[in-house]
Amino acid sequence: MKIVSEAKAHGGRQGVYTIESEACGCDMTFAVFTPPQAKEQLCPVVWYLSGLTCTHANVMDKGEYRRMAAELGLIVVCPDVSPRGDHVPDEPDNWQFGKGAGFYLDATEAPWAQHYRMETHILGELPALVANHFAADLTRQSIMGHSMGGHGALILALKNADRFKSCSAFAPIVQPSSADWSRPALEKYLGADPARWRRHDATMLIEDGARFSEFLVDQGSADGFLEDGLRPWLLTEACEKAGIPLTLRMQEGYDHSYNFISSFMEDHLVWHADRLNQKKA
Template identity: 45%
Template sequence: MQLQDEKKVFGGRQQRYTHQSVVLQCEMTFSVFLPPQAETEAVPVLYWLSGLTCSDENFSSKAGAQRVAAELGIALIIPDTSPRGEGVPDDAEGAYDFGLGAGFYVNATQQPWQHHYQMYDYIVKELPELVETQLPLNGKRAISGHSMGGHGALVIGLRNAERYRSISAFSPIVNPTNCPWGHKAFSGYLGDNTQAWQAYDAVCILKAQAEQGLKPLPIMIDQGEADNFLAEQLKTEAFVAVNEAVDGGALVRMQPGYDHSYYFIASFIEDHLRFHAQYLA
């Protein structure tokens, strides 16, 4: 971990690091907020996964999360959204929804993506092993995210319940096997076997786990009713239907008038941090 930048904010430290990722085979950058409590003790952590076109900087500069995280004593770890750098392939047409900035938090199985695009393993294994051995973190984890990152948070949290205490999401892509963004990303990264896609679809995972008698972690989702991606891409109603059918216990809040932007995230991030604080105590 090489510290690139540090700013004091709300008594804590907003930092930016680079490191060489073995999993992604490139140099990666991530942001960290350490609350003031981390000066004297190890603290719990919320991993935040950002959406399409974003990097590690969007959430740290736009969401306004540091004030409440400082009050609650929660660290924030904010990774990038895809591998980057020389030799890392991008969409041939430079599209925003595939390639650089659009890793979709999957382990790619198809060439030329397979070598670098292993974002699932990076988030679940490599990044936590790195930061939790070098920063004052106590091993209590929650996970959250927005849009593509909301998809990642739900999938990773549901599939790794032993690693996390709680899950939340803003405007998540909950049913990527059934939307254009998901079809494009999954066919490119995972190939034509649609059965394999289901391992990265929160609706499919929630249903399959219920059939196995598994109870999900506490989940909170906020979705803006004025989100222009809601009907075609996000498919919130599909998650609501399965959650109700299997008695999953997730809290899904539809927020009138709110869109897909960071103004929406900034409006409700305090609620999400306080939600996670219950389980990180």
Template identity: 45%
Template sequence: MELVTSQKLFDGQQQQYTHQAESVNCEMTFSIYLPPQADTQPVPVLYWLSGLTCTDQNFVTKSGAQQFAAKHGVAIVCPDTSPRGAEVPDDPEQAWDFGLGAGFYVNATQSPWKQYYQMYDYVVQELPRLVEKKFAVTTQRAISGHSMGGHGALTIALKNPERYRSMSAFSPIAAPINCPWGQKALGLYLGDDQEKWKDYDSCELIKVSSNAVPGLVDQGSADDFLQQQLNTQQLIDTVSRANYPMQVRMQPGYDHSYFFIATFIEQHIAFHAKHFDNT
């Protein structure tokens, strides 16, 4: 693991690292914010998953989250959104909604993607092992994300309720089996059997969940992707029918941008902090 950059921020440290990742078979980059409390004791960790076309840096530079992480004594880890490198296959049509920058946080089963696109294993297993070995953090984890990353955060927590204290999302792709982004990505990464797609669909996972993880979702009413891609109403209906402990809030006038995230990120970090011990 190699340190790329390090800056002091709200009395903590914002750092970026590279490391060779076995699960995705390439060098990966991630960022971590260590709050000042980490100087004296291990702190819990919030994993943030970003959306289509993003890297580990979008949330770091645009969200303003570090001041609230410092307040609550929470580390924030931001992985990249896909494997990277000249050898990693990309969308054959060079589209932005698949391939590089668009790993969808699944374990691909189809060629040529399966050799590299094992982002689910990377986020759930390999990266936490590394973080918990190298930094002053506890095994108390939460997970959050935006858009494709919101999809990733919700599905990962729903599939691993024993690993996460809480989950949240901004503008998540809530039912990827029913939207163009999801149908393209799941079809290419997982193949034509749509029953297998359900394993990475938040609404489908909530229907069969037996161990609940507390959840918070914010969605802007002025989001250009709301109707065609995000399926927020389906999430609201599914949560209601399942009596699942997730609050889904429609925020009037907000769009899909990081301005929206910056507005509500303090509330999300406070939500996660209350589910950690001693923060």
């Protein structure tokens, strides 16, 4: 692991790091905030997954999570959203696919399958590294994300309910298999058979029997992607049918930007901390 930068923040440390990723076959960059409590004890981990066109830096620079994470004693890990590098296949004129648009899955179709293995990177490669280099308690993990990253948080939580103690999202793509800005990506990464997309679609996973303890979702009412791309009511319908508790908060006047995310980031961190610190009966 190479240190790109480290700086003290709110008594803890904000770092940016690079590894040679075996999963993605390229160098991958990620950010980790460690709270001051990590000097003396293991701390729970919150994973934050970013949206289309983002890197680790968007939430690190604009998400405003450090003060509350330091107060609550949370490690916050912010991975990149896709593989990177000149040798990684891409569609440079398509912001909804390729670099910057990994969709948090392991691609199965050529030429994408060699590098686009974000699910393996986030579930296997990065946790092992975080555990080795930081004071992380991997028995207490939560996951959250925005937009494409909200999609990622939902599907990874549903497929790994024994790993994540809580899951929340800002403006998630809840049914990527039918939204115009995500369906083409699933087809290119996974092939033309829609049946293969179901394990990467939150509503379909729930329909097929996946369960999670509860979800928290914030959605801006002035989000330009709300009606065609995000459609949170589809998640509400799926959760109601499955008996999964969902708190969906429609935030009046907020859009899709980090002005929205940063306004409610502390709410989400407190919500996660409550669940990460619950004692077993």
